[in-house]
Amino acid sequence: MAIRSQLKNVLWKWRGIAIAAPTISILAIGLRIIGVLEPLELAMLDQFFRWRSPEPEDSRIVIIGIDEADVRQYAWPIDDALLTQLLDKVRKQKPRAIGLDLARDKPVGAGYSQLEALFKSTPNLVGATKTADLVDSNFAIASSNINPPPALPPEQIGAINLPVDTDGRVRRGLLALRSSDGKVSPSFSLQISLLYLDGEKIVPFEKALNPPRLRTNDGGYSHADVGGHQFIVNYRRSLNGFQTVRMADVLEGKIAPDLLRDRVVMIGVTAVSLRDWFFTPLDSGIGSTRIFTSGIEVHAQLVSHILSSSLDGRVGIHTWEKHWEWLWIFGWSLTGSLLIWQWRNVKVKEREFQLLMLRSLSVLALGGSLFAACFIALGYGWWLPFVPAMIGFLGGGAIVTSYLAITAAQIRAYFSRYLTDAVVKSLLETPEGLKFGGDRRKVTILMCDLRGFSTISEKMPPEKVVEILNVFLGTMTEAIATYQGTIDEFIGDAILVLFGAPIHREDDAARAVASAIAMQLAMRSVNAQLTQLGLPEIAMGIGINTGEVVAGNIGSHSRAKYAVVGNHVNLTARIESYTVGGQILISETTYNEIQAIVKTNGSMEVEPKGVSHPISIYDICGIGGIYNLELPSINDSLQILPQPIAITYRILEEKHLGTEIFEGEIRRLSPYGAEILAKEDLPVLTNIKLHLQVSAPDQLNPSQTVTIEGEIYAKVLKHHQPDQATSDKLELENNLTISAISQQRSHPIKQIYLHFTTVPNDLKAWINWQTSI
Numbered sequence: 001m002a003i004r005s006q007l008k009n010v011l012w013k014w015r016g017i018a019i020a021a022p023t024i025s026i027l028a029i030g031l032r033i034i035g036v037l038e039p040l041e042l043a044m045l046d047q048f049f050r051w052r053s054p055e056p057e058d059s060r061i062v063i064i065g066i067d068e069a070d071v072r073q074y075a076w077p078i079d080d081a082l083l084t085q086l087l088d089k090v091r092k093q094k095p096r097a098i099g100l101d102l103a104r105d106k107p108v109g110a111g112y113s114q115l116e117a118l119f120k121s122t123p124n125l126v127g128a129t130k131t132a133d134l135v136d137s138n139f140a141i142a143s144s145n146i147n148p149p150p151a152l153p154p155e156q157i158g159a160i161n162l163p164v165d166t167d168g169r170v171r172r173g174l175l176a177l178r179s180s181d182g183k184v185s186p187s188f189s190l191q192i193s194l195l196y197l198d199g200e201k202i203v204p205f206e207k208a209l210n211p212p213r214l215r216t217n218d219g220g221y222s223h224a225d226v227g228g229h230q231f232i233v234n235y236r237r238s239l240n241g242f243q244t245v246r247m248a249d250v251l252e253g254k255i256a257p258d259l260l261r262d263r264v265v266m267i268g269v270t271a272v273s274l275r276d277w278f279f280t281p282l283d284s285g286i287g288s289t290r291i292f293t294s295g296i297e298v299h300a301q302l303v304s305h306i307l308s309s310s311l312d313g314r315v316g317i318h319t320w321e322k323h324w325e326w327l328w329i330f331g332w333s334l335t336g337s338l339l340i341w342q343w344r345n346v347k348v349k350e351r352e353f354q355l356l357m358l359r360s361l362s363v364l365a366l367g368g369s370l371f372a373a374c375f376i377a378l379g380y381g382w383w384l385p386f387v388p389a390m391i392g393f394l395g396g397g398a399i400v401t402s403y404l405a406i407t408a409a410q411i412r413a414y415f416s417r418y419l420t421d422a423v424v425k426s427l428l429e430t431p432e433g434l435k436f437g438g439d440r441r442k443v444t445i446l447m448c449d450l451r452g453f454s455t456i457s458e459k460m461p462p463e464k465v466v467e468i469l470n471v472f473l474g475t476m477t478e479a480i481a482t483y484q485g486t487i488d489e490f491i492g493d494a495i496l497v498l499f500g501a502p503i504h505r506e507d508d509a510a511r512a513v514a515s516a517i518a519m520q521l522a523m524r525s526v527n528a529q530l531t532q533l534g535l536p537e538i539a540m541g542i543g544i545n546t547g548e549v550v551a552g553n554i555g556s557h558s559r560a561k562y563a564v565v566g567n568h569v570n571l572t573a574r575i576e577s578y579t580v581g582g583q584i585l586i587s588e589t590t591y592n593e594i595q596a597i598v599k600t601n602g603s604m605e606v607e608p609k610g611v612s613h614p615i616s617i618y619d620i621c622g623i624g625g626i627y628n629l630e631l632p633s634i635n636d637s638l639q640i641l642p643q644p645i646a647i648t649y650r651i652l653e654e655k656h657l658g659t660e661i662f663e664g665e666i667r668r669l670s671p672y673g674a675e676i677l678a679k680e681d682l683p684v685l686t687n688i689k690l691h692l693q694v695s696a697p698d699q700l701n702p703s704q705t706v707t708i709e710g711e712i713y714a715k716v717l718k719h720h721q722p723d724q725a726t727s728d729k730l731e732l733e734n735n736l737t738i739s740a741i742s743q744q745r746s747h748p749i750k751q752i753y754l755h756f757t758t759v760p761n762d763l764k765a766w767i768n769w770q771t772s773i
Helices: 002-014 015-034 037-051 066-072 081-093 111-118 189-199 205-209 247-251 295-312 320-345 351-378 385-416 421-429 453-458 462-482 508-532 567-577 588-594 724-734 761-771
Strands: 061-066 096-098 125-129 157-158 172-178 185-186 230-233 243-246 264-271 437-451 486-489 492-497 538-557 559-565 585-588 597-604 614-625 641-655 662-669 672-679 687-697 705-720 750-756
Touching: 002 015, 002 559, 002 597, 015 320, 015 385, 037 385, 061 066, 061 295, 066 247, 081 111, 081 247, 096 189, 096 508, 125 189, 125 508, 125 687, 157 185, 157 189, 157 559, 157 662, 157 687, 172 189, 172 295, 185 189, 189 264, 189 295, 205 462, 243 585, 247 320, 264 295, 295 462, 320 351, 437 453, 437 462, 437 508, 437 567, 462 486, 462 492, 462 508, 486 559, 486 761, 492 508, 492 597, 508 538, 508 588, 508 614, 538 567, 538 588, 585 588, 614 672, 641 672, 662 761, 672 705, 687 761
Parallel strands: 061 243, 061 264, 096 125, 096 264, 125 157, 538 585
Antiparallel strands: 172 185, 172 230, 437 492, 437 538, 486 492, 538 559, 585 614, 597 614, 641 662, 641 687, 662 672, 672 750, 687 705, 705 750
16 A cells, blocks of 8 residues: 555656656657658758768769750760760770660660670670669659660669659669569669679678668658668768769860779769759758759769768668657657656746746757757767657647646636635736735725524534535625626635725626625525525625725735735625625715616615714615616515514614613514514614514414414614504504504604514424415
8 A cells, every 4th residue: 555655646746747758759659650740750851961061072983964065065865876985985994883874775876886886895884774663653753664775784784763752852772673573673873883892802792782771660751662672871961962074075085084993983964954853852951052963963872872881881871670769759758748847846936037048948958959869860870750759859848838737727726716716817917916015996895794693503513504604605606706706705604705806897886786686686595505405594694885995915925815905894894794684785985886776775874883973874675787686675575464463672782682671563574574563763773682472373283372482683674654644554454552552643653674683493483384374
């Protein structure tokens, strides 16, 4: 178990790398195998060739080129007599090998007999042949065959076929071809090279005949047709190419008498108009000085490759076995992943720009190291995978970055449980978000609190209390988020919400009131859930105030929070304390912001603690405009009792119960409140304690009645004195019997609307039974 736990911890510590490195490695290797990366890898190989340092020209090779001036001077094709003259002048200088890259399978003009005799008497002459359908169509530059000169024996004939890649470039050479009938034909370049090597004291035929043989998926190739014996040409990058002379200069004796002695002489077309040209890695790219390469020069490169690797120790181009390539790609994937993963723990304080530059330079330095490694390795004859390794390096970093971004989004989502998205966005995405201090701004503050929750929580186990709070806070959070409120904090069973911080909007006050109404309406859903869970119902009061506060990050470097500070926060709490369950009270400053669309049950003046003068607060019942929300009227839920119920009550002042007892009668009743008739003028928001004694059916024996006696705590919501006609009607309807009320001519009746704050369970059951009749 300990080992398993340690392994789990290690995986968690390096989880980003464990995800990124294998994933991007498999992707890069897969792309490499199916050939998607082949064009890019071949293009990089070409670029490496073009960026290599220039080499000396191969002095063993001289090209006799038939250029545009020769074509104009001698016409094309040159006749056999002229070709005989040219070859005769060449062989008189005693070269080791002569390569004739011209089609000469039938007589051209006069002089064929002399040419045929020369062919038979020149053993170091190699003629050209080409079969269009050998191996595959990529090898066929022409659509028809080129037959060899009939006078030359087979050992003096070489195939000039060149494998051409899909992008039209010649990167591969041939030692030999295998025809469809199984016959093996040596290549033109190999035949010439062997003739030259015959003149060496030590003849390294083994090296000449066994350059690194290309396989179908070697290097950057994928599913390449490697029929015959193919190899990757290590092109010689010399500033002047090979020494080249014009055919006319040779015919006219303008070359040095020993220029061709003991050398390889290659005769072919260099005139652009004759279209015997190819694209090679040295052509048409960054650092290139040429557009294309003539066919005879391509063959010269092949001969130079064979001779240099055989005699000079110049390296051929090797490739790795697949498992080494895959390990190389995985290593760079691991490097890219590790680089970004390690940077995640660097703390950003005051040098964000320097840190960004350092990170960028680290990526560039390692990416440059990969480039340099592949470039230097090519100089030593190794073609290392660059593109898939770079994809692994950058992709590994990208996956780790994406993983960190996803993780950050998840953390942001978790963080949003404690702060709203607006606060999180302000903290994370603005330059000032994480700075301490704040700025003065006008905000609308909403505070809600459960009424009588302390009494409920005292009688329940903590687990049940938490269950109630989770249902309540979860539902309220959704209602607040709908109107873009910022939950500043949960304070037990209270919620402090900001509208206007950290983001100010013109309709902050209206959204606060709309959110409050939506919250009160959502309490039906809360109580429905609590009933299903067998938990008691709850009620909430809401206070709202608008004013200037200081909003920002408060705390220390080790712990801080986003908060608002100011006397308006305290005033909001005072206003909320006047509310009863289901009620919303707002300050005058908030009312002035939204008076055009708000609906109220009236207003009252109060003098909260800490306020030097009375203020007006408004009882909200709805809001119009785009919100169109309304609370149920208290009058709508009240039901007229068949018989008024006599009560006594005492007034609560500063949580102390008064000694004077008053009388009254309940005329209308609901599970949440009542309308009573009394002679005393009770101010709005007065807290009172009702005492009543009622009869109800016995639950065990419904035919019998039992007496229920108890006390209900309530708060005065509103009151008014009816006119004389209404007073007479009330007296007649209710058959008033209380002596104090029956003397209403001297003591006018007051209609007082109460909201119950605490109701005993037995009286609650009786009220539910009474209002359901």
